[in-house]
Amino acid sequence: MNPFKSMGIGVLYRKEFADHLRSRRFSIILFLIVVIGLSSIYSAGYGIREAVSQENNDFAFLRLFTTSGGSLPSFVSFISFLGPLIGLSLGFDIMNSERARGTLGRLLAQPIYRDTVINGKFLAGVGILSLMIISLGLGVGGLGIIMIGIPPTFEEIMRILIFIILTVIYISLWFAVSLLFSLLFRQAATSALAGIALWLFLSIFVGLLAGLIADGLYPVDDQSTFEVAFENQKVKQYLNRISPSKLYDEAIVTILNPGVRTLGPVFTSQLEGAIPGVLPLSQSMLLIWPHIVTMIAMTMICFAISYIYFMKQEIR
Amino acid sequence: MIKKCELQQHFMKTFLIKATKNLCMLLLIMALIFSTSINDVFAQGGIVLSTTYPGITVKAGENVELPLKIKNSGPYGKSVELSIVSIPDGWKSSFEGRGKTVHKVFVDGNAYENVHLNIKIPSKTTEGDYKIIAEAKGNGVSDRLTLDLKVREGAKEASKLIVQYPELQGSASTTFKFRVDLTNSSDMTQSYSLGAKVPRGWEVSFVPAYSSKQIASIGVKPDSSEGLDVEINPPRLVKAGEYTIPITATSADETLSADLKVIIKGTYDIKLSTPTGRLNAETYAGKETKVKLMVTNMGSADLKDVKFSSWEPSGWSVKFEPEELEVLPAGESKEIKAYIKPDSKAIAGDYVVEMRASTPEDSSSAEFRVMVKTSTLWGIVGVILIGALVYGLYWTFKKYGRR
Secondary structure (H helix, E strand, O other): OOOOOOOOOOHHEEEEEHHHHHHHHHHHHHHHHHHHHHHHHHHHHHHHHHHHHHHHOOOHHHHHOOOOOOOOHHHHHHHHHHHHHHHHHHHHOOOOHHHHHHHHHHHHHHHOOOHHHHHHHHHHHHHHHHHHHHHHHHHHHHHHHHHHHHHHHHHHHHHHHHHHHHHHHHHHHHHHHHHHHHOOOOHHHHHHHHHHHHHHHHHHHHHHHHHHHHHOOOOOOOOOOHHHHHHHHHHHHHHOOOOOOHHHHHHHHHHOOOOOOOOOOHHHHHHHHHHOOOOOOOHHHHHHHHHHHHHHHHHHHHHHHHHHHHHHHHOO | OOHHHHHHHHHHHHHHHHHHHHHHHHHHHHHHHHHHHHHHHHHHHOOOEEEEEOOEOOOOOOOOEEEEEEOOOOOOOOEEEEOOOOOOOOOOOEEEEEEEEEEEEEOOOOEEEEEEEEOOOOOOOOEEEEEHHHHEEEEEEEEEEEEEEEEEEOOOOOOOEEEEOOOOEOOOOEEEEEEEEEEOOOOOOOEEEEEEEEOOOEEEEEEEEEOOOOEEEEEOOOOEEEEEEEEOOOOOOOOOOEEEEEEEEEEOOOOOEEEEEEEEOOOOOOEEEEOOOOOEEEEOOOOEEEEEEEEEEOOOOOOEEEEEEEEEOOOEEEEEEOOOOEEEEOOEEEEEEEOOOOOOOOOOEEEEEEEEEEEOOOEEEEEEEEEEEEEEEEEHHHHHHHHHHHHHHHHHHHHHHOO
């Protein structure tokens, strides 16, 4: 028996997809990110026009995504901050609302397997946010070409493509988390709050906590040696990397800025003789490969837990 | 009376005898006197035409100036006419005294005058012995002087090409400047075409003094000289040593030549590069990579004891094989290998490594851009990890699915 070949999954996928598209929540989220995305690219484009004409225009197109123009933050920092919210808002009530309405039992009364329900719902959610992110990426890319008038090079296109895939993985992770929460908490509001709490904790408080722990282990003051400061920095970074937001930030900074050669602190001896230059895409990818693997792993583990939990749940 | 007469007769007799005697004496005296006076008359006509060297060797085409001495041994001054009695065909002569052409000389009594005899010998004169007879004539007296001239070919006065400093020393990049004086000794303006015979790759140019024009020929007036600068540029890759460069000035009549000697001192020029000219390498952190280097002796002297050294970031190591070359002949190049090993902690991206080939005389360095790559090992580990997770998910599906 092949567990992947489930009857009815296609039907369920299409139904869920259509539900998402028709929902008002989706329209609001889409409107929000399109407005934010386009405006950040637009303001960055104005700032970059002067920068490109003055400096070398290497990877000018990529800088469009990472440059913050005027009062608005850059496109990537918007996505990094609001991405989790998209994932959470799509999934926080995906199971418990069905249960609350009592439709879940009715659904399971249909001649479909139980795992088809959770697989279909998860895949539909991932599908809808992929659609959102890809169209947003293409939209801002197109606007960027109009804004700065420089077509992206092949490497830039590849880097943007990887950026989009990374974003889909990142938001899928948060979607998987919210799916888990929607199973764990019967109330949709509790699930939403739990999700937002986790998001705020991982986005903001992990950084503060990591700093506290690192300072406790390796106190840095005026007299402390370089080694201590280095260790402090290292511990802080490793603790920060518990948070997927941090992982995502590091990954997209590396992929969108080819000048980034390393993440984390380096000894000056390592920089001796180093020539400032750009890394080829393959090297950038190798640098963030652990981040990508970790994010995929987190998503899969979250989904696996949700799956086991859902399969073992008693549904009346 | 008779007695008186006799006495008178006797007197007369004795007187006659005496007179005769006296006359004889007188005559004797007169004769003596006259003889001296006749001698005087002869001496009065005495002119001696002489020269210190009546026999000389000359060259065809030469102008000979002979000092002549005209001596008047008489007590009175007299005017002496000078003339040439006999002279070979085509020869020209003239007497000169104090800058003027003369044909008469007044010589005081018991004095002498100096005149010069100028003889112009035609350049076509064949070798042989020639005679010139000069005559000094005055008041019926005269003297002849025979001059013996031997014309010898080897002694011909030639035009000259004189080099001031015929040997110059310098390096291969030096421009050698020889100062040459071209003297035309013939009796007409000559146009000399200039040329030099040089080995391949050498450049020679002729420049007139105080000018910068390069000329191929030069006109020189008779009995004058022109200064020339001969500039010689040896080829850049010339080997050290001595080079003789013959230069010639050829006119319609004559060919003048001189030898210039250039001594090239050895230059030391070493160059370090790679066979392809590419100065970059790729490697992984902590992993040794081989780089081929090309060391070339661009100089003109052999290089000895070529040593290789490097500057690399700390923690890196660079080894050379061979570590040094005993000798690198001029103009040759040799391939050596360098093994670069980055620090195991090196971060991804470009680093600079400088390699240097040095001899006591010269050194050359090449900057290498070494790109350190991240090992793909951890990438593979990541892929395995994802594979394990997928399997775990599959296992979960199988274990808990289809309820």
